[in-house]
Amino acid sequence: AQLTDHTCSLVPQVLKSCTEFIEKHGIVDGIYRLSGIASNIQKLRHEFDSEQIPDLTKDIYIQDIHCVGSLCKLYFRELPNPLLTYQLYEKFS
Numbered sequence: 175a176q177l178t179d180h181t182c183s184l185v186p187q188v189l190k191s192c193t194e195f196i197e198k199h200g201i202v203d204g205i206y207r208l209s210g211i212a213s214n215i216q217k218l219r220h221e222f223d224s225e226q227i228p229d230l231t232k233d234i235y236i237q238d239i240h241c242v243g244s245l246c247k248l249y250f251r252e253l254p255n256p257l258l259t260y261q262l263y264e265k266f267s
Contacts, residue, residue: 188222192246195230200239210241218245 196205209215214234218241221228228235235242250257258266 186249187227188249189246191222191227191230192242195235195242196239196246199230199236200243202239205240205243206247208240208243210238210244214238214241215244215248218242219248 218228218235222245230242
């Protein structure tokens with residue numbers, strides 16, 4: 175399916191940047207299974223929270239590629255409502 179410009183604008187920057195980086199550099203075993211270094215995840219999170227788009231090609235992120243995947247997981251975990259909303263739970267039972 176093709177993404178339109180409108181659809182892309184609805185994707186949060188943190189997810190857009192992280193997924194593009196992972197697609198380019200993160201084809202490794204366990205990219206979402208293994209956790210990154212906590213301090214790297216927090217640094218990356220702080221940069222996005224500060225409305226900055228971090229340079230994910232810095233050595234710190236290339237050497238700890240799992241911190242980028244961990245930030246994606248953290249983003250989804252901290253959503254006020256789950257991605258598959260509470261209203262859909264009964265349909266999955």
